[in-house]
Amino acid sequence: MAEVLDLRVEIDGRAIVDGVGFRVLPGRVTALVGASGSGKTTTGLALLGEYPGGARVSGEVRVTAGGAVGRTTGGPVGRTGEPVGYVPQHPASVLAPARRVDALLMDIARPLVRHLPRGKRRAAARELVVRALADAQLEDAEALLRRYPHQLSGGQQQRVVLAQALLLGSRVVVADEPTTGQDNPTKRRVVEQLAALARRGIGVVLLSHDLDVVRALADEVVVMRAGRVVESGPVERVWAAPRHPWTRELLDAEGGSTSFDGGGARSRRPVVRVRGLAARYRDGSRSASVVLRVPALDVHAGECLAVVGRSGSGKTTLARCLAGLHRDFEGDVRLDDTVLPRSLRRRTREQLAGVQYVFQDAHASFDEHRPVVQQVARTAVRLRAVDAQEAGREAVKVLARLGLPEDLVRRRPGGLSGGELQRAALARALLARPRVLLCDEITSGLDAVTRRDILETLTEVVGELGDLALVLITHDLATAALAHRVAVLDAGEVVEEGPALEVLHSPRHPFTRSLVGTAEPAARP
Amino acid sequence: MSGLRSFVARRLLLGVAQVVAVVLLVFALTEALPGDAAVVLAGDQPDPARIEAIRTAMELDRPAWERLVDWAAGLLRGDFGTSLTSGRPVAQYLTGAFGPTLLLAALTVALLVPTGVGLGVLAARYEGRLVDRLTSSVTLAVYAVPEFALGVLLVTVFALRLGWLPPTAVGHGTDLLAHPGVLVLPVLVLLARPVCSLVRLVRAGMIDALASPYVAHALRYGVSGARVRYLHALPHALAPAVQQLARTIDWLLCGVVVVETLFVVPGLGTVLLGAVGERDVPVVQGLAVVFGVVTVVLNLGADVIAHRLAPRAGVAA
Secondary structure, eight states, X not given: OEEEEEEEEEETTEEEEEEEEEEEOTTOEEEEEOSTTSSHHHHHHHHTXXXXXXXXXXXXXXXXXXXXXXXXXXXXXXXXXXXXXXXXSSGGGGSOTTSOTHHHHHHHHGGGGTTSOHHHHHHHHHHHHHHHHHHTTOOOHHHHHTSOGGGSOHHHHHHHHHHHHHHHTOSEEEEESTTTTOOHHHHHHHHHHHHHHHHTTOEEEEEESOHHHHHXXXXXXXXXXTTEEEEEEEHHHHHHSOOSHHHHHHHXXXXXOOOGGGSOOOOSOEEEEEEEEEEEEOOTTSOOEEEEEEEXXXXXXXXXXXXXXXXXXXXXXXHHHHHTSOOOEEEEEEETTEEOOSSGGGSOHHHXXXXXXXXXXXXXGSOTTSOHHHHHHHHHHHHHOOOHHHHHHHHHHHHHHTTOOHHHHTSOGGGSOHHXXXXXXXXXXXXXXXXXXXXXXXXXXSOHHHHHHHHHHHHHHHHHHOSOEEEEEESOHHHHTTSSEEEEEETTEEEEEEEHHHXXXXXXXXXXXXXXXXXXXXOOO | OHHHHHXXXXXXXXXXXXXXXXXHHHHHHHHHSSSOHHHHHHTTOXXXXXXXXXXXXXXXXXXHHXXXXXHHHHHHTTOOOBOTTTOOBHHHXXXXXXXXXXXXXXXXXXXXXXXXXXXXXXXXXXXXXXXXXXXXXXXXXXHTSOHHHHHHHHIIIIIXXXXXXXXXXXXXXXXXXXXXXXXXXXXXXXXXXXXXXXXXXXXXXXXXXXXXXXXXXXXXXXXXHHHIIIIIIHXXXXXXXXXXXXXXHHXXXXXXHHHHHHTTOOSHHHHHHHHHHTTOHHHHHHHHHHHHHHHHHHHHHHHHHHHHHSGGGOOOO
């Protein structure tokens, strides 16, 4: 079906993939797992005949079907003999925004009908397209083909991308992080679709650091680290008896051993009190719609509150209201005993320092032209009126505490990895000596090992500080389980709130039950 | 699509208001200018009694608002009024001058779009290579030359030195199509700067689009390179260029005064210049109406097309 033999990809003399080999069998799911930077995406793209610019490639990638052998060896490689399908992390990214859905599908179908007389080609191509959409379980194909990508739901976009691969007649499909950053129901849907592909006899290559999904879906696992395969085998064997220490570490990381409970210094004194909050978004000139209602919510000193819910449930809006980034709301947000002005601009310096925000996309939150340490130190200068030298010393100290050595943080943001930048962003927030720290999905998009490390560090630091209140916004229930309390949001309403153990293990509200119930992806049918 | 329809209706209503505002403003400004048509007509015998007589004859002694209301009432019946200085209907001025202007504009746009888009795509395709560097530096250089300077330069070289082309359109009346030679230099001058801005916009948009995952995806699935470039990437890259194109057409239609004057083309720009000089208020107002309508319609068209090319952005009234 497809075979990778001793693949080596080198950029500027540095091997990013080295000696990788595995086979993809029809109707089986082969998962490449490993932390970010382990070379799994480069390997996956090699199956598509795509390599990073300026790469030196050796080894062999064979994609075969029914006896025909296409191979690519070295150099800038074009198409292999047999077309390979691709399912990206964000299906919307591969759909041209200015073209209707049928544009690319018809372009794919056109070569398939070339043998027909000219007059019949169009209708035949159309028929192929409609059949592929039906195979991808898309209903009402005719209407759907006339829509633009942005008019489709996420699930429909994903199915359209699958339909493209089916239409192409791919016997091998590469799925690149298809569930990363998705909430649980979405994950379950993606898993179901990929399983359906495998049932059609297609060999699926799954690139993922989401081990839940790998366990639910994969038949074979290839564990990669630093461009090499450290272990491979059937998923049951690798999970039950990992042979390589790195595999064990990867699997342990998923378990999640830390908890914010260690700190101990919880008090009953609320730091943040939210009363009667109703946040709106104005949609053009029309009347505003309320997207979030929080009648009452307290966060206490030394406490970690996890806010969970699906995407679009209003989690981030809540944090933005607290931080003063979203000001179109009614109700009170109190820090200690004073009501915070709604707008950031009208808050005093102490109030600004008191509420700090760490964003999901750490990279976007740094200026790429200045060294990281300078930007971290700036918080203390701006918000606590510390002089620049003193702030610099303090920044280096806090960054070191978070595991970032001084020579690293003297670099610009481009020189740090995603996980390292996220730590720097945490340090930047901590330098304001905040009363409450808002962490918005800070670990989603990171691999399991990095995620665990960051959460561990965060736990320790919060424990050391004692009276810091932490709001952890996440869709990952394993992360939420580390918190003291959990608030569950659904469609802008707080449906359940209570101690983490209670909410996550014996949920009362049906929505929480569905969320918890799907935390483990559905087993393969 | 109903959202789009109500958007167009709203914009057209707004457009009517905008045209009315332009006419009022232009009327007020011409009134504020020192002197009037009577003074101009009196010519080199500025005898106050004579000027007063002319003023009475032309009804210029009536209050300004009365004249405006009269003129507006006529406009509603499709009557643009009559010229103060020549007594000919304003509509005749407009239709006569619109021909040459439209001809120049149409020729310019017909050359502008393929050249601009083609060069932009070419430069983007070979980003950073010789073709791109050459295109980028030449367009920047040409863009920096104002059109009167370029016009004078072209006339000097091609008309006066080499004698290949006539220097101006003098003596050909409004039927310029019968003498295509006179159109070459004006069209070149009109083309010069718009081509440059269009090339640069298309290039920037195409570079983004060509680097996008959806282009990689289409190529990966075996769609031919040219098809991907022109049918999948280009529509997305054109959205900003369309707005720029609308402004260019607007500029071409609303009297390119400098170029028309330079080449003595009897278009709207020439009429405008003459009318302002003679304080011929009805002609100026007629032109203001035409320019206002053209601008509103073109920008509306550009927004509708841009909405089609970037459907995610929605329409903003």
